[in-house]
Amino acid sequence: MSFDPDLAEIRFGCGLSPVLAPAKSTKAILAALSGPDDMAARFPIESFETFQGRMLERARQSAIRRKDRGSPASRAATKAIRRLNQTARIDAAGWFGQTLMRRTWTEDGFRERLAHFWGDHFTARGKTGVLRRATSPYIEDAIRPHLTGRFEELLIAAVKHPLFLHYLDQQNSVGPNSAVATRRKKNTGLNENLAREVLELHTLGVDGPYTQQDVRQLAELFTGLTFQIRAGFKFNKHFAEPGAETVLGKEYGGDPARLRDVHAALRDLARHPATARHLCWKLAVHFVSDTPTEALVVAMTRRYDDSRGDLMQVYETLLNHPDAWVPAGNIKQPIDFVSSACRALAVAPELIAGFDERALQLNIIQPMGLMGQIWERPEGPDGWPEEDRQWVTPQGIAARLQWAVAVPQVLRPDLPDPRDFVRTALGTRSSAATAFAAKAAESRADGIGLILASPAFQRQ
Amino acid sequence: MSQRPLTRRAFLTRSAALGCSAAASPLLTPMTFAAAPGDNRLIVIILRGGMDGIGVVRPYGDPAYRALRGHHPMVSDTGPVDLDGFFAIHPALRPLMPLWHAEQLGFVHAVSTPYRDKRSHFDGQDLLEAGTPDLAQGLARDGWLNRMMTTMPGLTTRSAFAIGRDNMAVLSGSAPVSNWSPDSDLQLSPQAMLLAEMVMAEDPLFSAALKEAYGLAGSDGDPVRSLASESEILAEMQQNMLAATRGGTETKIAEFAAQQLRGATRIASFSLNGWDTHAQQYKGLNKALGRLAQVILELKSGLGPVWDKTAIVAMTEFGRTVRLNGSNGTDHGTAGAMIMAGGAIRGGRVVTDWPGLEESALYKRRDLMPTRDVRAHAGWLMRELFGTSVSDLESIIFPGLEMGSNPHLVL
Known part of the structure; x- marks a missing residue:
């Protein structure tokens, strides 16, 4: 095959569009990916750097609130915090709308899919x-610019990002013999969470060749990775455990602790x-099947090894391998499902821009939750499940079917004729x-809904 | 099925026949699944937000209590209700008093998960549901209730149900679990129902899920088959979404849980939100407890004869500060209370090793001191309901836990 x-547009892109023609070759897909990020410019999402302003203001108000609880100033601060939270919530819904529009109007769909994957x-x-709303800005800053470089650059960008350090409890991890620990004594200690997840999830994998000792040593090496609300990422050597650490048999660091030793360990792990x-x-x-062929995985792995983790080369191997084109692909995740439906319906950017938070919630975000994907809230650091069975549950299918029948009429007030739409959506x-x-459907809404709910549309 | 290409007319004729057989098909009813092991039922309710144990099960007999929380006379029909001369329950739980007298309502007090000091809802709930000793090691990828199921023989996909829209991490893992949100309807025209079956028939995975979805959606109060127009169906869907964000869907959840538990289901879990009472907590607690009481009563009436084999346990990620804050609320604390109900439990008592409320007895001089790990109680409950072995409990289900003595929570 x-x-x-x-199939390329469905499997590696964001689905078929009645307006935008599919790429003509794998070369064209890769060329688009190497080019400028047009969608980021056309449908902007706040950068984390800007988002930090919200965190700063929140911290300022929290300090006022704490100062004299019950006072008018404190009460005003409580209100201000509520407003800040509310604004962030509303804005985050808007970023979801932008994500949807990027997927609907892109001619570089592989980039959107990769941004989601990474x-x-x-x-x-x-x-x-407010930090609860920071996921999209984090992806915008730490992930999206690094989709096509070496994996190690992506790894370093993610691991040093404030949201990542916060989520995996790194910012308060303190070496037991560090300057801070010896001074403070209480409430300080090593937190292994980030180190463990980096080995288990982000690099070697759960069956990888590491031991508890490696986790511990990497956690000690990571001490000092922290952030400040104003300045962002900061390497704080007062948190750092003195001495060198040995991870996978190689020694890193020493005194004084330096960020470049952390980088060196991450690069070695990446390679x-x-x-x-x-x-x-x-x-x-993610892109082909729950059970990809060994030949495909081996070919990609070889290319990764040969290129020291050059992601573009790995993608190229993936796209050019015959086993990547087997029919009956994966079940679309809810985000892929609703966005490919928007793409097939050619949902107008002005329409989504005109949706307030409530409209986005009622029509798209909450239905996605019923499909099993509460947006930007996966259960754990291992992210969304890949197995088809996790998505094709009675609840998941009921929610997809109901959405497909009910919501397109809002997204596209002049619903197309289902007899044409079947070609548009499924090619x-x-x-x-x-x-x-x-x-045979009795109404346009039913016809469109049945096409969108069909296994042929649900599979990538 | 015929292989001839379908015409619209032929399809419509056949639809009528299919319509009849679909309604009578045993596949579409949930009762066809073989029973899971044993006959006992366990319902785990996660109270998200940190329930104020001291405000719910009030230690009014503790000499320090009144200075901390004020005096609430128990004379009127609306005040708190005395339980045992030392503890009294919050007025909003008054409707449950008949259960207390029947020894089908009980409490465990001054307990907590091993979570300490950071007091984040997010981490606290993660730990409560993961059932692991701490977060510094990273989190388990599955929940303790699911790990318990992996030790049970003869499970089917209907043995356990996660109900509602929240992720129920406590039930996620390798053992099979069904999920359903009874607060969301599936409504289709009769024609669309049949066409959907036809379209899905191309893919066995979809086809099986759709059949089950029809069965479940049809059994939770509203039929799938609807003659509403597409704009009415849309309005209804949006209405459901709105209702779900506003709360008030717990009655449907309880009804659905009871219905499943009357059949092949042995384990159900769902969450109740609204316990994070930082300000004016008399209002917030009233509301949240009212909902909890309603859920328990709904479960009782829905479970019918199965009530006697049922244990309900409601747990929260942490308790709250013993002192009220400047806005008549409480902030995140440590130990709190666990609520149990059901015909299978030994109720009518408050199980506790009460630590006292004087300042020196508090955890960090601010929170109720945890006297026992809440996982031990959950563990003994599962031991007695399902015969789970202590060694599995201490290694697989709650790694690192010492079960300690049996509090005999089950009859």
Whole structure:
């Protein structure tokens, strides 16, 4: 099996569009990905740097509130905090709308899919206050600019990001013999969470060749990685455990503690063969099948190893491998499902821009939650599940079907004729049953809904 | 099925016949699944937000209590209700007093998860549901209730249900779990229902899920089959979404849980929100407890004869500060209370090793001191309901936990 423009758009892009033609070759897909990030410019999402302003203001108000609880100033601060939280919530819904529009109008769909894939690989979410809304800005700053470089650059950018450090409890991890620990004594200690997840999830993989001792040593090496609300990432040597650490048999660092030693360890982890295998397998699972062929994974892994983790080369191997084009792909995640539906319906940017938070919630974000994807709130640092069975549950299918029948009429007030839409949405992958349903449905809404709910549309 | 290409007319004729057989199909009812092991039922309710244990089960007999929380006379029909001469329950739980007298309502007090000091909802709930000793090691990828199920024989996909819209991390893991949000309807025209079956028939995974969805959606109060127009269906869907964000869907959740538990289901879990009472907590607690009481009563009436085999346990991520703050609320604390109900429990008592409320007895001079790990109680509950072994409990389900003595929570 080999390249097929419709399948390419469905499997590696954001789905078929009645307006935008599919890429003509894998070369064209990769060329678009190497080019400028047009969608980021056309549908902007706040950068984390800007988002920090919200955190700063929140911290300022919190200090006022704490100062004299019950006083008018404190009460005003409580109100101000509520407003800040509310504004962030409303703005975050808007960023979701932008994400949707990027996917609807892009001619570089692979980039959107990769941003989601790597954003999920490096899952991070805020636990308190305005930070709960910081996921999109984090992906915008730490993930999206590094989709096409070496994996090690992506790894370093994610690991040093304030949201990532916060989510995996790194910012308060203090070396037991560090300057701070010896001074403060109480309430300080090492937190292994980030180190463990970096080995287990982000690099070597759960079956990778590391021990508890490696986790501990890497956690000690990571001490000092922290952030300040105003300045962002900061390497604080007072938190750092003195002495060198040995991770996977190699010694890093010494005194004084330096950030470049952390970088060196991360680069070595990124270049490790187990990391190559783990990442390539994960990419193949995400884009092709829950059970990708060994030949595909091996070919990608070899390219990763040969290129020292040059992601563009790995993508190229993926796209050009015959096993990447087997029919009946994965089940779309809810974000892929609703955004590819928007794309097939050619939902106008002005329409989504005109949606307030409530409209976005009621029509898209909450229904996605019912489909099993509460947006930007995966259960753990391992992100969204890949297994088809996790998504094709009775609840998930009921929610997809109900959404498909009910919501397109809001997204596209002049619903297309289902008999045409079956070709728009499914291209060469239409089936007799779906074409029949499109024709036999009693209303346009039902016809469109049945096409969108069909397994042919639900699968990538 | 015929292989001939369908015509619209042929399809419509066949639809009528299919319509009849679909309604009678045993596949579409949830009762066809084989029973899971044993006959006991466990319902785990996660109270998200940090329930104020001291405000719910009030230690009015503790000499320090009145200075901390004020005096609330128990004379009127609306005040708190005395339980045992030392503890009294919050007025909003008054409707549950008949259960207390029947020894089908009980409390465990001054307990907590191993979570300490950071007092974040997010981490606290993660730890409560993961059932692990701390977060510094990273978090388990599955929940303790699911790990318990992996030790049970003969499970089917209907043995356990996660109900509602929240992620129920406590139930996620490798053992099969069904999920359903009874607060969201599936409504389709009769024609669309049949066409959807036809379209899904191309893919066995979808086809099976759709059949089950029809069964579940049809059994939770509103039929799937609807003659509403598409704009009415849309309005209804949006209405459901709105209702879910405003709360008030817990009755449907309880009804649905009871319905499933009357059948093949043995384990159900869902969450109740609204416990984060930082300000004016008399209002907030009233509301949240009213909902909890309603849920328990709804479960009782829905479970019918199965009530006698049922244990309900409601747990929260942490308790709250013993002192009221400047806005008549309480902030995040440490130990709190666990609520139990059901015909299978030994109720009518407050199980506790009461630590006292004088300042020196408090945790960090601010919170109720935890006297026991809440996981031990959950563990003994599962031991007695499902025969789970102590060694599995201490290693697989709650790694690192010492179960300690049996508090005999089950009859």
